[in-house]
Amino acid sequence: MPSAAVIEIREVTKCFGSFTAVDGVSLDVAAGEFLTLLGPSGCGKTTLLRMLSGFETPTRGALRIDGEDVTHLAPYRRNVNQVFQSYALFPHLTVAENIAFGLRMQKVPAAEIERRVGEVIDLVALGGFSARRPHELSGGQRQRVALARAIVPRPKVLLLDEPLSALDAKLRQQMQLELKRLQRHLGMTFVFVTHDQEEALTMSDRIAVFNRGRVEQIGSPSDIYHHPRTTFVADFIGEANLLRAEALSRTPAAVRLRVEGGLEVEIPAERWPSDWTSGVVSLRPEKILVSKRPIGDAAGFTARVTDELFQGALDRLHLQTESGTRLTALVANESALREAIHAGDTVWCGVHSDDVAVVGPA
Amino acid sequence: MRPIPPPPPLHARWSGLRLLEAGLGAWTVVVFLFLYLPILVLVVYSFNASRLNVVWEGFTLDWYGRLWDDTRIMRALKNSLIVAGCTTVLSVALGTVGAWLLHRYRYRFGRTLQTLIAVPMIMPEIVMGISLLVLFTTVGLKLGFLTVIVAHTTFCFPFVLIAVQARLQGMDPALEEAAMDLGATPVRAFLLVIVPYLRPAILSGALMAFTLSLDELIVTFFTASAQVATLPLLVFGMAKVGLNPMLNALSVLFIVATVAFVLFSEHLRRLGRRAP
Numbered sequence: 001m002p003s004a005a006v007i008e009i010r011e012v013t014k015c016f017g018s019f020t021a022v023d024g025v026s027l028d029v030a031a032g033e034f035l036t037l038l039g040p041s042g043c044g045k046t047t048l049l050r051m052l053s054g055f056e057t058p059t060r061g062a063l064r065i066d067g068e069d070v071t072h073l074a075p076y077r078r079n080v081n082q083v084f085q086s087y088a089l090f091p092h093l094t095v096a097e098n099i100a101f102g103l104r105m106q107k108v109p110a111a112e113i114e115r116r117v118g119e120v121i122d123l124v125a126l127g128g129f130s131a132r133r134p135h136e137l138s139g140g141q142r143q144r145v146a147l148a149r150a151i152v153p154r155p156k157v158l159l160l161d162e163p164l165s166a167l168d169a170k171l172r173q174q175m176q177l178e179l180k181r182l183q184r185h186l187g188m189t190f191v192f193v194t195h196d197q198e199e200a201l202t203m204s205d206r207i208a209v210f211n212r213g214r215v216e217q218i219g220s221p222s223d224i225y226h227h228p229r230t231t232f233v234a235d236f237i238g239e240a241n242l243l244r245a246e247a248l249s250r251t252p253a254a255v256r257l258r259v260e261g262g263l264e265v266e267i268p269a270e271r272w273p274s275d276w277t278s279g280v281v282s283l284r285p286e287k288i289l290v291s292k293r294p295i296g297d298a299a300g301f302t303a304r305v306t307d308e309l310f311q312g313a314l315d316r317l318h319l320q321t322e323s324g325t326r327l328t329a330l331v332a333n334e335s336a337l338r339e340a341i342h343a344g345d346t347v348w349c350g351v352h353s354d355d356v357a358v359v360g361p362a
Numbered sequence: 363m364r365p366i367p368p369p370p371p372l373h374a375r376w377s378g379l380r381l382l383e384a385g386l387g388a389w390t391v392v393v394f395l396f397l398y399l400p401i402l403v404l405v406v407y408s409f410n411a412s413r414l415n416v417v418w419e420g421f422t423l424d425w426y427g428r429l430w431d432d433t434r435i436m437r438a439l440k441n442s443l444i445v446a447g448c449t450t451v452l453s454v455a456l457g458t459v460g461a462w463l464l465h466r467y468r469y470r471f472g473r474t475l476q477t478l479i480a481v482p483m484i485m486p487e488i489v490m491g492i493s494l495l496v497l498f499t500t501v502g503l504k505l506g507f508l509t510v511i512v513a514h515t516t517f518c519f520p521f522v523l524i525a526v527q528a529r530l531q532g533m534d535p536a537l538e539e540a541a542m543d544l545g546a547t548p549v550r551a552f553l554l555v556i557v558p559y560l561r562p563a564i565l566s567g568a569l570m571a572f573t574l575s576l577d578e579l580i581v582t583f584f585t586a587s588a589q590v591a592t593l594p595l596l597v598f599g600m601a602k603v604g605l606n607p608m609l610n611a612l613s614v615l616f617i618v619a620t621v622a623f624v625l626f627s628e629h630l631r632r633l634g635r636r637a638p
Contacts, residue, residue, distance in 0.1 A: 053539075053543055054542075054543075055539055055542075074542075074547075075539070075542045075543055076542045076543070076544075076545050076546055076547055076548075076551075080543075081543055081544065082539075082540070082543045084536040084539070084540055085536070086534050086536050088534055088536035088537050088539065088540035089540075090537065090540070090541070090555055090558075090559075091559060092558040092559065092561070101541070101544050101546075101554075102544035102545055105544055105545030105546050105550070106545055149540075149544070150543075150544075153544065153545070
């Protein structure tokens, strides 16, 4: 991963009246990194992005971009550009004129403008459309114009505010790949805002999960997915069975937990704070191995299948343990080679200790 | 399957309806005659060789020629165009900038301000005229072009402002942000992005202001000196003395100009719609 923070966010708070939209956020973004701010609507991710672009001023705290304090710098003096959710293309200008706008503001010589606009039009595959007006383009094409317009001034950071949300599902997937490819090709720092966890997992180097104005967790997509540290993260990204757990015994290396529903499992001691007697753990539905018989000496518990829902590639099993705990497991769709499991069966559910994520105190 | 016979036409079933339809048609004709017959008569008599409006003595273009030679009328026309032109420019500047500022920023008395701006549009012209005259004499401003233009602008610019505000309602707020994000100062963002976006509204507001100023009589009457008498003022004076076929010719020219104006602005509007 590239080093050297290009964005430094220090204890930034933004209040609108009595509402605190962003609450003491500190964050570094490395040069060339693809960072996603992920969270539900109203979690503060867009407000943080708008403070980076300069449309909002922090109530407290400081922002540095490329070493320069930009906390109170006007948007038109910042070396960052934004791709807007609505694209905000200038309706009276052609595609080429839209893209050239930023360079014209920088008083770049006309010949250079022409060359750079031509290059970026090729880069985003808009050749042949340069004389069109925005209203003569499809949604996907407008998106590319917005992207081209924002990258052509070569900003230090590109800010993207849910740029794919207006596209249909298929086009969105294609654009996710193209955006990622473009970001690698340019080596540009991207800060991407979305509420779509799948989008975040697909595209990001790192994800910062936002909730109620705070960063709940920051890490790589697989880290966030496999090792959620809070119940919110476990629940918001993917699906999670959130279960109560008690510490049975503790050695310097490991903690033995009894998880609600009958599972007993040993996890590395550093994952369980020494002063906790109980807490909440998360189990991903697809990490539960459902079988008719116990496998080896793996940790597990028994449960009854109360419902079996066919979901195409996957089968969703609703489980209930003897003590009444309800869980969900996802298993690959039945193959003739595998043992069949149906509603009403009593099954053994195997869990590996690595897949038990401690997400919070009880 | 047996084909179903078509129902008899409505007219055949109820002849009463037919009667009603004929009555309504006739009424429509009467209304339009009432609206347009006087204008038609005026146009026709502007080509009448007789000095009297009631007798037809043959076709002539003489009155149009005499209009051209009449220095008083020509001077009044020039005055009118100067006043309407200046009023339009001022109204567009005030109305557009005012609408933008009201839209873009929050003011403590924003609503009140909005109402106060609209009042001159509905204020009786005689009240406007007298109050402006009192104002001008109080501050010691001599009646002339300046006073007429200021007076006209007070009731013309709200029309621009309201037209522009309507267009701003539908504007994506990110448009201005995108311009600033790309390095435009607020002033440049306004001039390079917002104004082009508002162009159709500005144009229709400008045409409105120009037309209103051109045929304004009462406010002008109170705020103009004899030297800057506008066309409506002159026509008003002339008509008091007696109807003159020259006035018919002048009116026809006005009608032609107005229609051309409206057609032109419609054309602009259609151009604007093709590229919203």
